[in-house]
Amino acid sequence: MRNLSLPNTWFGFFLIVVLVLGVFFRFVNLDKKVYWHDEAYTSLRISGYTSAEVNQQLFNGQVIGIEDLQKYQRPNSEKGLIDTIKALAIDDAQHPPLYYILVRFWVQLFGNSVAVTRSLSVLFSLLVFPCVYWLCLELFESPLVGWVAIALIAVSPFHVLYAQEAREYSLWTVTILLSSATLLRALRLTTKDGNKTYHIRAWGIYAATLALSIYTFPFSVLVGIGHGIYVIVIEGFRFTKKVAAFVLASLMAVLLFSPWLVIAIATWSETGANWTAVPIPLIAWLKTWGIHINRAFILTQGDFGFDTLLTYLTLPIFLILVSYSIYFICKNTKKEVWLFVLTLMGTLTLALVLPDLILGGQRSTSSRYIVPFYLGIQLSIAYLLATGITSARFLEQKFWQIVMAALISAGIVSCAINSQAETAWNKVVSYHNYQVSEIVNEAKAPLLITNSFGINFGNSLALSYVFEEKVRLMVVPGNTQPDFMNILNIPQGFSDVFLLNLSEQFQEKIKKESNFKIEPLYNDNFLWLSKLVKP
Known part of the structure; x- marks a missing residue:
């Protein structure tokens, strides 16, 4: 194997530019x-x-803020x-x-x-x-x-x-x-x-x-x-x-x-x-x-x-x-x-x-x-x-x-x-966090309800970097769904209530047993955001 050395000064300059x-x-x-x-x-x-x-x-299950x-x-x-x-x-x-x-x-x-x-x-x-x-x-x-x-x-x-x-x-x-x-x-x-x-x-x-x-x-x-x-x-x-x-x-x-x-x-x-x-x-x-x-x-x-x-x-x-x-x-x-x-x-x-x-x-x-x-x-x-x-x-x-x-x-x-990009392929489950945050941040006084099962635990923490301070969250532990009666009695003062990655069964229960409607807002491989529409 012959000894390979830099062919000329210009090539060395080119490599330095690439390194810079x-x-x-x-x-x-x-x-x-x-x-x-x-x-x-x-x-x-x-x-x-x-x-x-x-x-x-x-x-x-308590209502928390971004600083929390x-x-x-x-x-x-x-x-x-x-x-x-x-x-x-x-x-x-x-x-x-x-x-x-x-x-x-x-x-x-x-x-x-x-x-x-x-x-x-x-x-x-x-x-x-x-x-x-x-x-x-x-x-x-x-x-x-x-x-x-x-x-x-x-x-x-x-x-x-x-x-x-x-x-x-x-x-x-x-x-x-x-x-x-x-x-x-x-x-x-x-x-x-x-x-x-x-x-x-x-x-x-x-x-x-x-x-x-x-x-x-x-x-x-x-x-x-x-x-x-x-x-x-x-x-x-x-x-x-x-x-x-x-x-x-x-x-x-x-x-x-x-x-x-x-x-x-x-x-x-x-x-x-x-x-x-x-x-x-x-x-x-x-x-x-x-x-x-x-x-x-x-x-x-x-x-x-x-x-x-x-x-x-x-x-x-x-x-x-x-x-x-x-x-x-x-x-x-x-x-x-x-x-x-x-x-x-x-x-x-x-x-x-x-x-x-x-x-x-x-x-x-x-x-x-x-x-x-x-x-x-x-x-x-x-x-x-x-x-x-x-x-x-x-x-x-x-x-x-x-x-x-x-x-x-x-x-x-x-x-x-x-x-210049805001996301990349290596962000995987959080690839579309900015899109979700833009929807939630547009609301006057938003509440986001989710659980801490699977990716939701880490993504709830990750979303705190892109949510505005006015956003409040209600995160219930594990794979537990939010208490149905709590959903029907949302605390006063929230203009919009969003549901993130909650099961279809739970959403169907809301539709059947209450006058609330579920409005789908965003859906990709990892994030399902919907909105709870009051009667």
């Missing part, structure tokens, strides 16, 4: 997009309150850091505490606005650039591949969207790259350097970075398994000193994570992710996987974003490009290179895809769960482009320069459009 644009897109309009269901849970966790406490103190909801969306004197950790352990042990501890400190230092809360994710996303560059140096021994990878990630709509979200996924991206680079470094030093002190230190750093990655998101265990498969195959399935060092380092990482592992096992509940096991039609599953490919390079709209002309036109192109890049890297690099990319892409992905296909479900349809897959295809395309644009053949060089310019241009245009 990528940084700009991460910071611009940081608070414009809807603060959605999962982000509201982030704020709930850092407040230190549990879901049970919110249900007991707030979601109990916001109390559970910021740190306060009633709850400390230990309460944040306890709340995670009790309610959501599948999310380890590292990110939430960091974001709590961040918000305490700089304030609890949407922009501030999200800005920590932006800063983490900037660390992706040096980490992917280091990984490319270790893997390809090429600065050019590193720079091309930085350019692709800088304006990737997928990475920019998650850089602007108050969740742990940009930090997870950093730790995946960091643990991968430190693994390759440890393997290299074990091969070239006879100093055992360096070996121990290098493998210790790998253990620490892998533990940090697991403390960020538990799917890092599968990334570590992929690392193990890579080491074992490279060593010819023999128990060499590299394999032994990897095993010891991995055990150290697990040992470091064991305190939270014990907590997670003791408090584990499937309620947080049981939606992933719900079967969906195969055609919908295949469409979603097609969208996974597109989202690495171009903006998609809607909840799933498949049924658009742009998707139908671009998906075949991206599928061909990704497939060819994988073929190209396998054909033109040593096994130590292409195998690493394939195990990075495939281990976690297969662990989610196979249960979907065998048992049914949608575990692999969530883009945020397959960050290693995105990184793998971007590494393979970066190597393809870096090789192509430095080709000795003039026509081949020009062709790949055009392909690279087109890819980066598509990313820039997508990010520019996305920067």
Whole structure:
């Protein structure tokens, strides 16, 4: 594999411009997009309150205001850091505490606005650039591949969207790259350097970075398994000193994570992710996987974003490009290179895809769960482009320069459009929160009635960011429907009464047993808003 370097000064300038644009897109309009269901849970966790406490103190059928909801969306004197950790352990042990501890400190230092809360994710996303560059140096021994990878990630709509979200996924991206680079470094030093002190230190750093990655998101265990498969195959399935060092380092990482592992096992509940096991039609599953490919390079709209002309036109192109890049890297690099990319892409992905296909479900349809897959295809395309644009053949060089310019241009245009949008595909159940809030906010003195079942719990908190202060809510706990007599005797002073995500059976009961009428106002896959019309 030849050493690839920057072809000329102008190209270096072009890459720097792309990087600057990528940084700009991460910071611009940081608070414009809807603060959605999962982000509201982030704020709930850092407040230190549990879901049970919110249900007991707030979601109990009483009429409440926006400020009452916001109390559970910021740190306060009633709850400390230990309460944040306890709340995670009790309610959501599948999310380890590292990110939430960091974001709590961040918000305490700089304030609890949407922009501030999200800005920590932006800063983490900037660390992706040096980490992917280091990984490319270790893997390809090429600065050019590193720079091309930085350019692709800088304006990737997928990475920019998650850089602007108050969740742990940009930090997870950093730790995946960091643990991968430190693994390759440890393997290299074990091969070239006879100093055992360096070996121990290098493998210790790998253990620490892998533990940090697991403390960020538990799917890092599968990334570590992929690392193990890579080491074992490279060593010819023999128990060499590299394999032994990897095993010891991995055990150290697990040992470091064991305190939270014990907590997670003791408090584990499937309620947080049981939606992933719900079967969906195969055609919908295949469409979603097609969208996974597109989202690495171009903006998609809607909840799933498949049924658009742009998707139908671009998906075949991206599928061909990704497939060819994988073929190209396998054909033109040593096994130590292409195998690493394939195990990075495939281990976690297969662990989610196979249960979907065998048992049914949608575990692999969530883009945020397959960050290693995105990184793998971007590494393979970066190597393809870096090789192509430095080709000795003039026509081949020009062709790949055009392909690279087109890819980066598509990313820039997508990010520019996305920067002006109020919502995005990764907002899922809260995609249309602004539309719902506009309807409710138009009323003179509105009351919104809902329950705290399923997505309604988190979305009630999320809606507090877009409702005006005049809006009042009545949230009843769990899947309970509001008391029928309470509906018939709405407190005085409300000009309009809205019903959000209440069952059809309950609405039919109102129609049959009273003079009230139900006027449908808004309906999408996740939000059903209607209005109670008085006789």
